[in-house]
Amino acid sequence: MKPIDTISMELAQQRQNSLTKPPGSLGQLEAIAIQLAACQGTSCPQIKQPWISVFAADHGITEEGVSAFPAVVTQEMVKNFSAGGAAITVISKQEKAYFEVVDVGVFNDVSPLPNLVSERVAPGSFNFAQQPAMNQTMLAQAMQVGKNAVARALSKGADLFIAGEMGIGNTSSAAVIISQLCQLPLANLVGRGTGVNDEQLLHKYKVLKAALNLHQADMQTPEDVLRCIGGLEIAALTGAYLECAREGLPMVVDGVIACAAALLAYEMQPAVKPWMLFGHQSIEPAQQAVFKHIDVTPILDLEMRLGEGSGAAMALPIIRLACALHANMATFEEAQVSDAH
Ligand SMILES: O=C(O)c1ccc[n+]([C@@H]2O[C@H](COP(=O)([O-])O)[C@@H](O)[C@H]2O)c1
Numbered sequence: 370m371k372p373i374d375t376i377s378m379e380l381a382q383q384r385q386n387s388l389t390k391p392p393g394s395l396g397q398l399e400a401i402a403i404q405l406a407a408c409q410g411t412s413c414p415q416i417k418q419p420w421i422s423v424f425a426a427d428h429g430i431t432e433e434g435v436s437a438f439p440a441v442v443t444q445e446m447v448k449n450f451s452a453g454g455a456a457i458t459v460i461s462k463q464e465k466a467y468f469e470v471v472d473v474g475v476f477n478d479v480s481p482l483p484n485l486v487s488e489r490v491a492p493g494s495f496n497f498a499q500q501p502a503m504n505q506t507m508l509a510q511a512m513q514v515g516k517n518a519v520a521r522a523l524s525k526g527a528d529l530f531i532a533g534e535m536g537i538g539n540t541s542s543a544a545v546i547i548s549q550l551c552q553l554p555l556a557n558l559v560g561r562g563t564g565v566n567d568e569q570l571l572h573k574y575k576v577l578k579a580a581l582n583l584h585q586a587d588m589q590t591p592e593d594v595l596r597c598i599g600g601l602e603i604a605a606l607t608g609a610y611l612e613c614a615r616e617g618l619p620m621v622v623d624g625v626i627a628c629a630a631a632l633l634a635y636e637m638q639p640a641v642k643p644w645m646l647f648g649h650q651s652i653e654p655a656q657q658a659v660f661k662h663i664d665v666t667p668i669l670d671l672e673m674r675l676g677e678g679s680g681a682a683m684a685l686p687i688i689r690l691a692c693a694l695h696a697n698m699a700t701f702e703e704a705q706v707s708d709a710h
Pocket residue numbers: 435436437438534535536537538539540541561562563564565623624625626627651652653673674675676677
């Protein structure tokens with residue numbers, strides 16, 4: 370992992386303290402500017418070109434009836450991303466971010482389509498209620514798909530990376546991964562995902578609890594957890610996050626599924642943390658366990674639960690404003706404002 374620049378970080382902290390405001394009064398906006406200064410190796414960071422890759426894959430666990438929506442929605446939404454009709458594509462146009470959707474393994478191949486990168490590892494992951502979600506080869510290939518996206522982002526000059534995901538059933542994987550890695554009871558972490566009712570939620574919990582028990586003995590390392598519980602897009606996100614930190618590209622993490630991948634990357638390489646911003650707090654309960662475990666604060670809380678990278682992308686204007694304030698506010702000296710006693 371690339372080390373952050375602690376000198377730029379210190380200079381940015383000093384600059385924040387010299388600006389015409391009581392120190393700390395811009396709250397988390399100050400922390401965002403200081404963190405990006407440390408990542409970019411400059412006392413005045415800037416986001417000129419954000420990049421968004423949405424990783425899509427299907428999940429064998431959908432056979433168990435754990436989602437409110439049918440699995441076919443994953444591939445239908447891939448077409449919608451390609452056509453520009455999804456929430457994340459609207460945000461990315463508005464924010465002038467590069468956008469691509471990456472097929473890591475939806476059930477049916479929908480390529481070729483505009484803005485679609487086809488890097489299919491398998492037609493979906495296996496049903497982890499019955500067997501490991503992936504074998505070693507699938508795991509390695511799916512993580513490489515994420516790394517490839519970071520390479521494309523860097524080749525286009527991107528300075529901020531957002532990974533989104535699309536996969537009906539993936540809140541099931543996220544809840545189990547987070548339960549296992551945080552060593553917290555699954556019962557408090559299973560959420561409604563796309564919107565299951567009370568009865569379906571209880572069924573989802575029972576299926577996932579049995580699956581957790583099935584794989585428990587085989588999950589010794591974070592790699593084991595990822596292979597056993599999946600899915601392909603979560604592996605791609607994990608690979609992308611590790612690669613961002615290796616290359617020194619700051620990233621904004623999205624909702625509960627992205628946070629499961631961020632947690633996996635953190636457990637594999639804790640030095641990824643200073644490269645990560647957390648865009649928003651989702652409704653899904655498991656995400657807060659990740660924030661607590663890694664000890665981070667999300668930027669926004671808009672009660673979103675969409676995924677696609679949408680909550681991370683919504684934080685872009687705030688991140689850009691944090692940089693603009695940092696760069697353009699006057700200092701006490703410049704504005705001849707009296708400093709604290
Ligand atoms: O990002 C989140 O926190 C989030 C919360 C709930 C649902 N989602 C999205 O909804 C899908 C998974 O929901 P489910 O119910 O099918 O497991 C998947 O495509 C995610 O992008 C995403």
